[in-house]
Amino acid sequence: MTKQLKLSALLVALLASTAFAEDLYDTTATKGLADRPGYTADQPTNNISRNNYGECWRTTYFDKATQGAVECGDATAAVVEQPRYTTETSREEFSIPAAVLFGFDKSTLRPQASEHLRPYVEKAADVNITKVTVIGHTDSIGSDKYNDALSLRRANTVRSFLVNNGIPESKVYAEGRGKREARMTAQCEQQVAKLGRVSAAKKRQALIACIEPDRRVNIVFEGVVEKERRVRVEGGK
Template sequence: MTKMLKLSALAAALMVSASAYAVKPGYLTDQATDNVVRNNYGECWRTGTFDKAQHGLVECGDRAPVAPVAEAPKPVLVAVKEKVTLSAKVLFDFDKATLRADAKNELDPLVARLKGDANLRGVEVAGHTDFFGTEKYNQALSERRANAVRNYFVANGVPAEKVTAVGKGESETQLTQQCQAQKLKRTALKACVEGDRRVEVTIDTSKESVVQQPAK
């Protein structure tokens, strides 16, 4: 009977030991806490099956800690303004505010872009003239030209509430001084300041931009 009891106790001990090894393979563990058993020096108790490549634990110094995975940059909407400059010579006849037939070749790509922009916030159409003529006349001409372009956008599907028109007249000429300094005759001077006769379309929209999260 005594022999049978000893065998039973041995078998139970082996089962306990086997289950302890299975919790964290390669280490002896405390069944009650699942913690690795340590010796008097605080070192983890490794079993005979220990393999550092397969069983190494960070807590036992057998494996380097895994570096935290950096958060992927998150896309956010950022406000963007872009200015597109159109030559008044292409859009209008000289001193006129009615769109030429071939103006659509310049305006239709813009219309398609504006209609397809789900993040469109607004569009400003600004008319500009050269310095020829009175300031009052040029102001009125620039306003009529800006409204002509705005009306084209709206008539072709761009939301009316998002499109504004403004006339700048001759207040923002860019070539006047440079061209006048050349002492050109009237016809040549008009050609020189052609760039001042323009329509500027400012597109206010939002675009996705990736923002890197600050390191923690």
Template sequence: MNKTVKHSMMAVLAATLGLSASLAQAQTYDSVYVIDSRGVVALSGTGLCWRTGFWTPAGAAKDPNGCKCDKDLIPKEICEPKMAAAAPGVKPMGEKITVAADALFDFNKSVLRPEGKAKIDEVVAKSGRLNLEVVIVVGHTDRIGGKEFNQRLSERRAAAVKDYMVSKGIPANRVYTEGKGLTQPVTKPDQCPNKLGRAKLIACLQPDRRADIEMIGTSK
């Protein structure tokens, strides 16, 4: 055997011995897989995990690398455990209160009456039961008068309710207002015909003149 071949074989042998020593040094626990010097499973050229002579399906199921290397051979419940049910969160609760506009305002007005303030005081008191997140105030009118007039009136009324609630301690940035004008009546189209005459028509349409106050938060 010439020197060149002899030296080559010795180099390969030394490299093999060095790799074996490296793997042995890295194998710090009784794994059923070969662990390299980086502390990870040694892979073949095709990406498969190298198994030790101690490998068994049962051993793979207990090995931390088992699911990565031999998932198809390991019971599904080991590699895909059921997620623990998440603890139920505290769901926001809501309370919607409808206050008749006639109790809050004079007809066609947006200035709160004393009786209206008393009604809102009741609403503010109820808000104390909540860790308040938001208050939504929506103003509504009846169909008497023009569409644009009623839209503006409903917005002014919602704003008046907000201003009073803020004066009673509700944070302004928690209160949102909206005016729906005459677009969402409670009464039916044939329930209050125009032929009733103005006074009776105003009385008949009373349910349409309202303010919806919705409080949303979590209970204390």
């Protein structure tokens, strides 16, 4: 009987010891915190336990491939993409046929010219546009001096239209290039030569019609544009 009582007491003590051990090393202590699995944690604070060197204590549940804490040096800090903005210079050039703006050998705007120029007024009003250059071009008929003067008068006429419609005068420039950039001359002269026996007046009219693309006004817009690029940043900083 005495032996049975001693055996029972020993069994009770063993069970109590086991329960105490399980309580001492509960799942929180052995598996670590829910958001930091694989590390032991201090019971009172639930903070990761560390040694005298500040290193974390891992458990057998630690799996670096799927878990770990950044502050313990086991997990990689999150790498995210964040926008970075830079400014770049921009340049756009538009060509307007002179025929829709002026009569032949004229520098006064046609009545319908405003509807063709209105979109360029709106574009020039953009705060990102820093400079507008109006460039006049002529065909190859006539002297260099005459065509230089005519192309500049036309460029200044368009410039005045932009300024009169609200574009700052300091923003708009005019330039006349005359016939220096005429491109149709040789091709059109060959076509006129194929007309055969026709009057000089008809040949002249045919040439004027053929080289019409050389009579133009170009408007160049220069400015700055903000560009966004994505960069990979560790830790989202």
